[in-house]
Amino acid sequence: MKAPFVYGRKVGREHFADREEEVERLKIAIISGQNVIIYSPRRYGKSSLVGIALEELGEKVYPIEVDCSGVLTKKELAERISSAAIRTWKGRIEEFLRKLFKTTTPRITIGKRLSVEFVVGEENTAFEEALKLPKRLAEITGKRVVVVFDEFQEVSNLGKEVLPKMRAEFQKHKEVTYVFVGSKQGMMREIFQSPSSPFYNFGMHMILKRIQEEKFKPFIENKFKESGFEVDDELMDSVLRITKGHPHYTQMLCYRLWLNALLSKRGSISEEDLEKALEEILNETAEFFEEMWDSLTINQRRLLVAIARNESDLYSRDFLNRYGFERASTVQAALRALKEKELIVRENGRYLIENPLFELWILKVSEG
Template identity: 25%
Template sequence: MSNPFTLKTLGPDQPFCDREKDLADLAAYAEAGQNVVLYSPRRYGKTSLCRRLQAGLAGRGFLTVFCDCYAVTSVDDLADRLARQVLEALHSRESLLDKGRRWISVFRSFRPVFTPTPEGGVSLSVERASRRDSGLDVLARVLEDLDAFLTRGETPVHVTLDEFQEISELGDGRVEALLRTHIQGQRAAYCFVGSRRSVLLGMFTTRKRPFYQSALLHALPPLPRADLIAFLRARCAAGGKECPEAVAATLADLSAGYSWYAQALGFHAFALAGQRLTLEDATTAREMVQDQERFGHEAQVRDLPAPQIQLLRALAADPTSAPLAADYLARWSLGASTAAYSRKQLVSRDLIEEDDAGLWRVVDPFFAEWLRRL
């Protein structure tokens, strides 16, 4: 029997746990042409949710563009990615003849290149019209081309910019200013998505930043425990195995409401089990997920200075409301002169946070467990 859980990004047609209200809210924002900031820790399922959102919007006549800004290396790279995704969105909706007519008259910064495929279809790539311009000039032209297309108003447009906070690393703020200048006047709804929450929110809540108060803020919460328990049991049943409520509750608690961890734990527990999942399966699944995450955890700390690693280890083992208090610093051999700076840097990386109870802690529960084992 096939495993009903997946370790990949969920497709729009795959079973989701909860998120009905978030999906409805985001769709309503798009219908109203409202820009929104969607934020949460990593592995809450933001990308899957946005893919599902855009699939629904496409079914209602929207042109949808999804641009991943993760690890963008330069302004040229950003311009290339945005142009390619806009043109690919059009490519998926229009006939070749219509594309040729519209693109020749509107898009000047990049040219579409159509290549016949062995299956008899046509694949799309793009090439820059000029290689002499600076990255900022190219990005400006891409945005001007998009402005010209959108002013036609022939169809509603929704644009998702995933890991949008990464653009803050490009230059001296001119990229943000350029994007804001164009986006504010466009007839399109934007969803700015990100996992480095302090950086992303700073772009929209700091008075001197170009995107200040330009979009609604929408925090994606952890999955509700009761809904997650029901989801885990239902998926196991769909795969032909029984998951007792106590086992599903254990898996849900281990996931801490993270969509990806719930899928990973379910995947391994289901694979381990006979016809009925056990608590031992859940415990073993936890160790398997912890082991497969080890390399990512090592990468996260590899380039951190020692004071930041020490603060991470302290907060993983001993969450506190006062990480800069003298007794806490002394207990964990933390330097008073570096602790405040370390906290700021770890927050910007979204590795630690102050939770709703006022406790400073490591954000990711599996990363925290790994740190406790060091």
């Protein structure tokens, strides 16, 4: 049995809500050689978006997908780039090594998947060789090479010379398209929008936001119908009012509704089912939310409560008095801290709590 709603992992078109325009724009950008910078908060579907675009482009491109999460050294980054490149290679491994590595010969390890490992002490040479790989692959295969760096902001922690070297090499690669994906928006903006950064103006920016209700409702309705369940407009409105169009949490809540309906062997889903699903999820996440809440200062908590209540003018004298802030600068400091903790996001001119379920929990706590 296939679940109609999927969350927590990369998905294909079947389980991907909306984003049709973004997929097409990305495909055109890749084929035309336009570098792209994609950023949004976590769990907005960035990796799935890129994966769908690459899958639909198929044999037209040579994809190299590099996960930068947790990368600690230049050597490790070089190994990840090289390993990603070799996994798409369809020829002999010996040929890959001979044609692509000119000044160093890495070791190939075979585990769950092929990996490249460089000799300790060759960090600089390995890094320079890895950066040249995409251009060499384009020349050898005759295809447009697409290099995707997921969580690219992590690279900025590897030393001040790393980004300049990458930019200096990448700008020579005419047959390579680079796609930079990141979830820490402040760091991504610093890398790609700061005039002093080597990657300033290096590509087209694509910012993913939450999915609009009119786009999400047909997706939800169709998924429930395909699995044999009827849902009315009011229920879908309630779901989206709770999740505020957040892709991950909308799919999570709908999955729980579907699961409970399946177990109860009923053909329809009611508001009572929604209340039950919410209660279950909040009970499961309560300990995590409590730990998060306990780690915050009193001013950060006050501000989260205000944002959860849809307060808008966060610097007015009335707001400061009602929420116990002495001055506007205290609000600014709390906002900055909450953004750094990735607990709030700014969309369409207003702040939102990143996790809409945490928002519900906050409202319950604040009401006593």
